[in-house]
Amino acid sequence: MIPTVARIFAVAALALVLALLAGCADEGWHGKNITGLMPELEFELTDEDGNGVTEAVFAGRPVAVYFGFTHCPDICPTTLARLAAASRRLPDPIREDLQLAFVSVDPARDGPAQLDTYTGAFSNRMLGLTGTQKQLQALTRRYRITYGYEEPDANGDYEVSHSSAIFVFDADLEPRLMLLDSLGVPQMAEDLERLLGSP
Amino acid sequence: MKLASAIVALVVLLAGALWWVGQVAPESPIEVDNARVRLVPGGGPMAGYMEIRNHSDNVIRLVEAASPAFGNVMIHRTIVRDGQARMEHQSDGVRIVPGDSAVFKPRDLHLMLMQPQRELEVGDQVEIVLSFEGITPGEWPVAFTVVPVTSQ
Numbered sequence: 001m002i003p004t005v006a007r008i009f010a011v012a013a014l015a016l017v018l019a020l021l022a023g024c025a026d027e028g029w030h031g032k033n034i035t036g037l038m039p040e041l042e043f044e045l046t047d048e049d050g051n052g053v054t055e056a057v058f059a060g061r062p063v064a065v066y067f068g069f070t071h072c073p074d075i076c077p078t079t080l081a082r083l084a085a086a087s088r089r090l091p092d093p094i095r096e097d098l099q100l101a102f103v104s105v106d107p108a109r110d111g112p113a114q115l116d117t118y119t120g121a122f123s124n125r126m127l128g129l130t131g132t133q134k135q136l137q138a139l140t141r142r143y144r145i146t147y148g149y150e151e152p153d154a155n156g157d158y159e160v161s162h163s164s165a166i167f168v169f170d171a172d173l174e175p176r177l178m179l180l181d182s183l184g185v186p187q188m189a190e191d192l193e194r195l196l197g198s199p
Numbered sequence: 200m201k202l203a204s205a206i207v208a209l210v211v212l213l214a215g216a217l218w219w220v221g222q223v224a225p226e227s228p229i230e231v232d233n234a235r236v237r238l239v240p241g242g243g244p245m246a247g248y249m250e251i252r253n254h255s256d257n258v259i260r261l262v263e264a265a266s267p268a269f270g271n272v273m274i275h276r277t278i279v280r281d282g283q284a285r286m287e288h289q290s291d292g293v294r295i296v297p298g299d300s301a302v303f304k305p306r307d308l309h310l311m312l313m314q315p316q317r318e319l320e321v322g323d324q325v326e327i328v329l330s331f332e333g334i335t336p337g338e339w340p341v342a343f344t345v346v347p348v349t350s351q
Contacts, residue, residue: 070239073246073312074277075284077239078305081349109243117241121348146283155271157244157313161285181279181306 029194030187031168031179041065041173043139045103045131048116053129055173062196063099064179065167067145069106069160070118077122079181083166084123086188094196097171100126105136105147106160143167143175168195228255228334234327234343236312237305237350238319245319247272247310247327247343251293252300259333261301262292268325270314277306286311292332319345 027033041055041063064083068076080102087098102119104110107130110118115128130136140147145163152158166179166188177195179188234249253259264272274289293308295301303309310327319325323345331337 070241071243072286073237073239073244074275074286074309075279075306077237077246077348085349114241114243118239118243121238121240150285155313157271159286161283163282164279164284165282180282181284 029177029191030183031165031177031191033176034167034178035174035176038143038175041169041175042142043129043131044135045129045139046112048112048119048128050112057127058099058101058169058173060171061097061099062094062171063101063169063173064192065101065103065169067103067105067140067147067163069104069162070110070114071106071157072160072162075164075181079164079166080122080126082183082185082188083179084126085185086192087123087125089185089189090193091197094193098125098192098196102126102128103136103139104128104130105140105162106149107131107133107136168192170195226254228257229253229259229331229339231329231339231341234341235346235350236319236325236343237348238321238345239348242315244311244313245269245315246305247312248303248305249310249341249343250300250302251295251329253295253297255334256297257333258294258296259331260292260294261329262332263330264310264327265330266312266325266327268316268319268327269312270316272313272327273311274308275311276308279306321345321347 041058043055045053047053047057066079066083083100087095087100090098100123102115104115110130115130119126119128147160147162150159164181167175168177168179170176177191179191230252232250236245236247239245251261261274264274266272274293275286276289278285278287293301301308324342325345326340327343329339329341331339
């Protein structure tokens with residue numbers, strides 16, 4: 001016969017474990033839930049064909065947006081390749097639904113043709129965008145991120161600092177999730193499926 | 200019986216030869232593994248990754264890298280702080296103490312390979328000469344394999 005006190009402890013411990021599990025199920029994103037924290041997507045930019053576009057280009061379908069530049073050999077291709085791989089793991093129909101976008105904050109080097117070649121290496125579903133400094137600043141300020149340029153070297157090459165996270169917007173273009181660059185492909189895919197799979 | 204003796208003699212000879220090679224061949228002071236260049240289209244810079252092991256008794260330092268396939272090569276490290284990513288030039292090179300290794304990997308240390316001199320394809324080999332302080336000779340040509348941009 002188990003003493004009553006021990007039984008009470010056991011029940012309390014079980015209740016605590018269940019509560020923790022429920023808590024995880026509720027808020028267990030790998031990324032950061034930003035629902036309600038930032039304004040809906042809005043921009044004026046230029047696409048890979050050189051045409052002016054607004055957020056309407058994504059309207060009605062969710063989109064994952066990354067800010068970077070093509071002369072970024074390490075973290076940009078790493079993050080974009082992970083995002084593209086994660087999107088390929090999603091079940092239909094959300095795989096078909098999710099749009100991918102790369103916004104270059106380095107318009108001086110990233111013209112439409114450069115963006116087209118670059119995004120095509122990751123996914124034919126990825127749209128390259130860039131804009132004037134004014135347009136890019138309006139968009140980045142909206143999501144409280146920044147970018148900047150370092151001094152050019154003797155060859156005229158320069159580094160660009162930029163936000164490292166992926167912003168995921170739902171079909172109403174409301175910001176919902178930030179996927180950090182530290183996440184692996186399975187974690188990104190899990191978060192995307194959880195966000196986009198629920199009606 | 201003749202055949203059996205011949206086989207025994209051969210085995211003894213081979214074992215002796217292996218022992219001799221093991222005794223005589225000097226251990227390479229460094230070893231570079233998994234050397235690869237991640238292909239990025241569009242003429243922009245690419246990243247080179249690898250693992251360098253220091254088998255020598257000296258502290259060594261990778262101070263420079265150069266390649267006929269690229270106009271300029273720099274040693275960089277990606278730094279992510281407060282959600283902001285930037286690259287830091289490793290102007291003092293990369294120091295490796297005896298028995299330790301330096302791992303160049305995505306979102307970390309990498310060779311920044313600028314101005315590709317020719318169109319590269321997945322599967323190509325490119326030579327990158329790594330220059331070290333602390334070992335002789337200091338120059339180590341290493342064959343890097345070009346891998347897809349989607350590889351991690």
